[in-house]
Amino acid sequence: DTAVSQTPKYLVTQMGNDKSIKCEQNLGHDTMYWYKQDSKKFLKIMFSYNNKELIINETVPNRFSPKSPDKAHLNLHINSLELGDSAVYFCASSQVAGKTEAFFGQGTRLTVV
Amino acid sequence: GIQVEQSPPDLILQEGANSTLRCNFSDSVNNLQWFHQNPWGQLINLFYIPSGTKQNGRLSATTVATERYSLLYISSSQTTDSGVYFCAPTGGGSNYKLTFGKGTLLTVNP
Numbered sequence: 458d459t460a461v462s463q464t465p466k467y468l469v470t471q472m473g474n475d476k477s478i479k480c481e482q483n484l485g486h487d488t489m490y491w492y493k494q495d496s497k498k499f500l501k502i503m504f505s506y507n508n509k510e511l512i513i514n515e516t517v518p519n520r521f522s523p524k525s526p527d528k529a530h531l532n533l534h535i536n537s538l539e540l541g542d543s544a545v546y547f548c549a550s551s552q553v554a555g556k557t558e559a560f561f562g563q564g565t566r567l568t569v570v
Numbered sequence: 571g572i573q574v575e576q577s578p579p580d581l582i583l584q585e586g587a588n589s590t591l592r593c594n595f596s597d598s599v600n601n602l603q604w605f606h607q608n609p610w611g612q613l614i615n616l617f618y619i620p621s622g623t624k625q626n627g628r629l630s631a632t633t634v635a636t637e638r639y640s641l642l643y644i645s646s647s648q649t650t651d652s653g654v655y656f657c658a659p660t661g662g663g664s665n666y667k668l669t670f671g672k673g674t675l676l677t678v679n680p
Contacts, residue, residue, distance in 0.1 A: 466605050480599070487645050498607070498654055500670040513667055545611060555666035558618040 459461055459486050463548050463562040471570055478533045478565045480548030488512075488554040490524060494545040494555035494564070506531055507554050538569045572597040572661035576671035580661050583647050584680050589640040592645045593657030601660035602633050603668065608653045616642070616655075647678045 461482045472477050482489060490513070491503040505513035506525040520536040531548060545566050551559040573596035585590055595602075604616040617631040618625050619640065624631055628647075633640040633666040640659075644651055654675050 486664070492670075496672055500658075502667040502669075506668055507666075524630065547613065549668075555660040555668075558603065558615065558631060558670055561605075561613040564613070566611070569577075 460551055461548055461560050461562040463546075463565050465565060466563060467566050467568075469568045469570065472503070472538055472540060474538050475534070475536045476538060476567070477542075478546055478548075478567070480531045480533070480562055482529055482548075482550040482560075484550055484551040484552075484560065485526055485529075486552045486560075487527070488551050489525065490549040490551075490559070491531065491533050492547040492549060492561075494547060496528075500547070504531075504533075505554065510537055512554060527538070538567075540569050543569045572599070572659060572665070572669050574657060574659060574669055574671035576657055577676050578656075578674060579655070579672065580675045582652055583676070585647060585649060585678055585680050587647050587678075588645045589647060589676070591644070591655055591664070591676075593640040593642070593671055595638050595657075595659045596638075597638070598662035599635055599638075599663070601661040601668070602635075602640055603658050604606075604631055604638055604654045606651075606653050607656065607660065607673070613656075613674055619670075632640070644676075647676075649678045652678045 490505045509525045514523040547562045548562040575594045654673040
């Protein structure tokens with residue numbers, strides 16, 4: 458059983474398209490996160506939800522919109538994809554925001570062509 | 571926000587060698603984790619270590635929160651240890667996010 462799972466693992470799409478990445482955790486955690494890893498391997502927080510409430514919203518273009526239908530799921534929708542959005546996106550979860558161990562999904566490699 | 575510096579940025583070892591990776595951070599922390607990102611891109615949890623010392627097989631970690639640093643020791647390195655090692659603390663107070671360092675790229679040669 459995968460603790461934090463993301464789909465799809467790979468996503469290749471054209472500029473201007475809209476795409477979604479889904480994340481689910483079966484750990485019973487209250488907090489979920491989206492991180493972006495750029496081509497230099499730098500990992501940066503994008504969003505975090507705690508019990509379906511947005512608690513972190515870093516400086517991210519409005520084209521990115523997270524949605525948390527319940528505390529086990531956090532999806533990321535991206536509108537009007539741009540070349541610069543190409544990256545690996547990681548979902549993560551932890552029991553208590555910022556204070557307990559976080560576990561990461563396997564990542565979604567997004568390539569915009 | 572908290573600043574995180576990892577050193578060295580790159581490290582090349584022969585199989586069997588030992589190494590120490592360092593993580594300095596600029597503020598008090600609630601949480602600190604070490605991760606290994608393997609060549610397939612997976613982020614693997616190594617240690618959750620806001621303070622003290624932990625050991626897991628050939629790996630051990632020490633965090634001295636009062637002096638704002640953490641160390642990751644790898645003994646008898648193997649080729650499968652290759653990859654990027656990240657340190658990620660969470661700053662004190664109501665800071666909810668892990669802030670990642672730039673990582674140490676470790677290459678272990680046979």
